[in-house]
Amino acid sequence: MSFDSFGLSAELLRAVADQGYTTPTPVQTQSIPVILKGRDILAGAQTGTGKTAGFTLPLLQRLMQSGEHRRGRPVIRTLILTPTRELAAQVHESVVTYGKYLPLKSTVIFGGVNINPQIEMLRRGVDILVATPGRLLDHAGQKTVDLSLVEFLVLDEADRMLDMGFIPDIRRILALLPAKRQNLLFSATFSNDIRRLADTLLNRPVSLEVERRNTAAQNVRQRVHPVDRSRKRALLSKLIGRNDWRQVLVFTRTKHGANRLAQQLAKDGLSAAAIHGNKSQSARTRALAEFKQGKTRVLVATDIAARGLDIDQLPHVVNFELPNVPEDYIHRIGRTGRAGNGGDALSLVCVDEHKLLRDIERLLGRTIPSEAVPGYKPDPEIAPEPIVNGRRSDGSQGKGRQREGKSQNKLKRSGERGVTLGRPGRGNGQGSERTLVATPQGERRGRRRSRGQRQALAAA
Numbered sequence: 001m002s003f004d005s006f007g008l009s010a011e012l013l014r015a016v017a018d019q020g021y022t023t024p025t026p027v028q029t030q031s032i033p034v035i036l037k038g039r040d041i042l043a044g045a046q047t048g049t050g051k052t053a054g055f056t057l058p059l060l061q062r063l064m065q066s067g068e069h070r071r072g073r074p075v076i077r078t079l080i081l082t083p084t085r086e087l088a089a090q091v092h093e094s095v096v097t098y099g100k101y102l103p104l105k106s107t108v109i110f111g112g113v114n115i116n117p118q119i120e121m122l123r124r125g126v127d128i129l130v131a132t133p134g135r136l137l138d139h140a141g142q143k144t145v146d147l148s149l150v151e152f153l154v155l156d157e158a159d160r161m162l163d164m165g166f167i168p169d170i171r172r173i174l175a176l177l178p179a180k181r182q183n184l185l186f187s188a189t190f191s192n193d194i195r196r197l198a199d200t201l202l203n204r205p206v207s208l209e210v211e212r213r214n215t216a217a218q219n220v221r222q223r224v225h226p227v228d229r230s231r232k233r234a235l236l237s238k239l240i241g242r243n244d245w246r247q248v249l250v251f252t253r254t255k256h257g258a259n260r261l262a263q264q265l266a267k268d269g270l271s272a273a274a275i276h277g278n279k280s281q282s283a284r285t286r287a288l289a290e291f292k293q294g295k296t297r298v299l300v301a302t303d304i305a306a307r308g309l310d311i312d313q314l315p316h317v318v319n320f321e322l323p324n325v326p327e328d329y330i331h332r333i334g335r336t337g338r339a340g341n342g343g344d345a346l347s348l349v350c351v352d353e354h355k356l357l358r359d360i361e362r363l364l365g366r367t368i369p370s371e372a373v374p375g376y377k378p379d380p381e382i383a384p385e386p387i388v389n390g391r392r393s394d395g396s397q398g399k400g401r402q403r404e405g406k407s408q409n410k411l412k413r414s415g416e417r418g419v420t421l422g423r424p425g426r427g428n429g430q431g432s433e434r435t436l437v438a439t440p441q442g443e444r445r446g447r448r449r450s451r452g453q454r455q456a457l458a459a460a
Contacts, residue, residue, distance in 0.1 A: 011101035025050035040205040073125035080154040085110040112281035133169035224370040229350035237268040272298040319347040322356040326363040
């Protein structure tokens with residue numbers, strides 16, 4: 001099958017050809033015809049399978065068909081919601097790439113940057129808006145965005161939306177949209193929670209699932225290196241240096257841990273940078289650009305900051321610390337082995353993380369091969385220490401951090417979380433998102449967060 005078999009316009013086919021693509025991926029083959037028919041979809045696919053083009057191409061086609069007789073300033077007809085800034089920027093880049101020969105306007109809005117240029121872009125009018133929920137609600141509160149004519153709604157990486165506590169924000173946004181619209185829900189995993197969300201959002205959807213439920217990419221080689229917690233950094237430096245790895249994405253559980261590891265690797269002579277929710281958007285963009293360009297050898301990231309990162313042919317992903325949530329392991333290693341390329345996913349596992357490893361293997365349905373590196377075999381006399389929200393009970397990973405209950409009002413705005421804090425309506429866009437916590441009664445402020453939301457905050 002080729003792209004021209006879908007009946008896409010000559011302008012879209014030309015844009016696809018410019019990117020060198022000739023054959024659609026499985027998710028594109030399944031989703032594009034369904035979207036073109038106007039059906040709602042619930043689509044599950046692992047990262048790197050081409051799902052962004054799978055909804056961008058048919059939506060651009062439908063916009064041109066439904067908007068042939070429109071005149072005057074563009075109005076928002078397509079809304080694409082993503083959980084993180086990086087993913088929002090990536091999706092908007094795809095919209096621009098595939099729509100470059102079409103007379104459609106688009107923009108992207110997210111937190112962490114000045115809100116005024118976004119207001120000006122929205123004032124001029126756009127057909128397609130890509131947004132993170134928190135910043136979109138900021139605009140709605142200031143009446144700088146009109147969603148009353150939206151025809152197409154996309155929820156991308158919906159599973160992460162759930163993990164990050166975005167459901168109250170999503171409900172508020174849905175209330176601003178017209179009832180009649182086409183809804184597309186994309187998710188890396190098909191959990192029961194996702195299916196319940198789909199039941200309330202989608203109208204007789206077509207269900208698509210390219211990969212088996214909760215599977216890791218088949219072309220990613222996974223390994224475990226057992227090692228003592230105090231020797232992880234030394235082993236990581238040795239592996240990078242000995243194997244001459246030039247581009248390595250490393251995951252930690254916490255922002256503090258990411259900063260500390262990047263500093264330690266730099267002392268070992270490896271160019272490294274950290275990327276997490278407390279970094280400004282400009283710092284995150286710069287760190288990612290330098291990593292892609294090869295100026296930075298190691299990028300150390302938390303789960304939330306790295307979600308949605310698209311790095312062509314990334315060869316190596318290292319779990320310096322295993323995630324608390326098993327599904328996050330799949331998202332992490334999905335950064336490599338994309339678009340048919342191979343990749344290596346390595347996990348450095350200490351005695352504290354044996355239960356986390358078992359949970360991941362249970363999710364995968366198989367055992368990950370384990371091999372001790374000579375000279376770094378773990379000491380069997382070392383006892384495990386409990387891990388609480390990304391930190392061991394001795395506080396070594398979270399030194400200097402306040403307790404959960406005392407630190408909430410001091411957390412900086414991250415821009416990609418539905419649980420970000422700050423005063424609403426600030427014109428400079430800094431610290432302007434609201435605290436919205438899902439409770440059985442609906443949206444409430446100041447309520448105790450669920451365990452999953454506390455983990456998301458700690459991991460950021």
